[in-house]
Amino acid sequence: AHPGTSLCHQMLFFIRAAILIQNWYRFTMARLEMRRRYSLSIFQSIEYADEQDQLQVFSTLLFFFPFVPVSHIFTSPSVSQVVDEGLYLTEFEKKIDVPDSYYGPRLSFPLTVEDANALLHAFRNEQLLHARYVLQLLYETRRVLKEMPNITHLSTSYSKEITVCGDLHGNLDDLLLIFYKNGLPSEQNRYVFNGDFVDRGKNSMEILIILFAFLLIYPNDLHLNRGNHEDYIMNLRYGFTKEVSKKYKDHGQQILCLLRDVFSWLPLATIIDSKVLILHGGISDTTDLDFLNALERNKLTCLLSSLCSGNSFFFFFFLKLKSLMQPPKSVRDRQDQLKERIPTTRPSKHTAGKTQHISLSGSAEPSGSNLPPDPALKEWKQILDILWSDPRSQNGCTPNKCRGGGCYFGPDVTAKLFERYNLKMLIRSHEFKPEGYEISHNGKVITIFSASNYYEEGSNRGAYIKLNPELIPRFVQYQVSKVGTIESSALKCLREKIYAHRSELTSAFAQYDLNGTGRISVNDWAAAMESVLQLELPWRMLRSQLAQTTPDGEVDFMSCFYDLKIGQPIKEVQPALVETLCRYRKDLEIIFNVIDKDRSGLISLEEFGQTWKLFASHLGIDVYDESLDKLVLSIDYNKDGHIDFNEFLEAFHVAELVGCLGSSPSCH
């Protein structure tokens, strides 16, 4: 053969081989990326659905206000018996003893850098700060915060750069990593922390202690903005309250009460060089910075609860009542079903889903109401908007359906606000971002999220912003541990949801299975999953992980529920109740906590009955008194006339359920 030809041939072989390998590699990487993305999708949709559930629960509580003593939610119980604030430090020393066996940090006020270092060292070694010092710290923090305006103004003139951090959500490792990479706060190293310090992660308390300590040492150089999670109803739901109660058994309640107040005193926003606005959520088309700066921010202890004082509350209640004049669909249905003996589970929130929701955002005036606009309502909405809103690329300002509070705001809303207040940039947090940050609205809006591995190990990076005197942002990303696969975690989460909706799903599938074969098309299966679970997920992609198919490509729909066994429930209890409990475990916990006024974790048998009825009406299921009594008696295991919430969950093996799901069927 001619040497030239064979050389050409050889070259061609190499080139073709290279192309094949490159092609295959890019294909494989794209598939991995897709799997990573939909895993994140799963986590995110479940999270947002949860948050929406949260607000729905709350609206229902308001509806039942006349029958349930929830009035104590809306007023801050008195936090301290001490009238003269100057004496509080010594009061605590007198009242709370720190034993010699305590080896943690012993703080002395005013705090110094040594105290801060001692705290950092202790927390790295997983020690707890003693309750007395926590309380003293919180009192001091409140005193300092009270002096601060609602909107803090900073200037870059005398420091090199200002560092802005986003959501931390109890991830102490991330805060320590930020301090390691970027240095501790000081006069030369200024920080702004943009809210959501607590909930979800397991070190919310430690993060607060560190941030407050530095705030006391460098009040002009460490700045905090309030986030939507600095709100005690959110804390009840998303873990911070539990964390505090566990870590501080004796003084937990005192600490939580004081925290409620401290949170309400957190500033709402920070402005740098009059050009860069930093706040937690976003803005709306009605955001009024002057109004925000002037209002009394501490009145709103809990955004989700009410407009606090006197008349405003009743107005708000009336507003809610107006939207609830049409009682929730399930209540009406239940009345229609008085004749039926079998309780039905028909959660109105899920069938209502995206089209109809009980919104806490929306316009300041109720439609058709003759009541004059209430200034307290305006205050509440202004703050809700800046703590809960999200930017979107479409123009306009629409209610934020995902969250149930705040708005979606478009580039035109941003532009208008910038023009009105002569701003250049908006830095906000509030939304998870895989890379830790995201730029939108043509570079005008930056989202900064500092909790890495937020959903799961490997789910995302965290980031912080370095802002120089020219106000050009520089992003620093990090991730606390190695990237691993998060897919199996996401799927576990999803399977838990599937189990919780088992009976609804089964009937939805059955509707497509006209001949009772147990099989339906992929299309029908996907439609049923989406409509019942109300989660926008790529079902066809997930199908192979969630259900088995027959050789001819149909879905054996009951296979969705294999491996999702729950232990034998108590005989007297209807199976539907068990399932409902799984789904509404969190809701039940909130309601339980509200009724358990002293948060002792114990409620009496009558109180329990009351809780159960409230819970049941929220879901539209019927409860019959005899089965309820039997239920209650069987749950009070130690027969002391009280039910511990854990006893209750234990009875239905709910606590174990999460551990069991997705693993072997033989877990009981």
Added chain:
Amino acid sequence: GAQARDGAVAEIEKKIIEAFEVFDHECNKTVDVREIGSIVRSLGCFPTEAELHELLAKVEEEEPTGHIHLEKFLPVMTKVLLDRSYRPIPEDVLLHAFEVLDEHKCGYITKEELVKYLTKEGEPFTQEEMEDMLSTALDPETNSVHYRDYISMMIVDET
């Protein structure tokens, strides 16, 4: 007949929309143009970079905005799936490709050679792609890629 085909088309369109929506962060039926490759590939296709560019030309706006709209993408991608364009690379073909690069037929390719081929020939890898591949494929003790093992590992992870 026609009804079956319509059914098949509807099914395909739903798959495409699903894949598209995973990358549609703002839920406004657009994706960043740089994600199109991932979307097309996650639907089971193996386009080369050149073929991707051709496809992009069909779905981009007249004035490229950096975003691709679903309404342009859907018909083009539907046709791709119906015509089964960009066929998959079977495992044995992939293996043979590695064997071609393995001049001495010893079952592995040295790091230097692999880098040379994949970053200079064909549709060259970027440095990041090369580093990514090496991070999983390279056996640090021998500083080479044992391609049979590598392929088996990657294909198992896929399923």
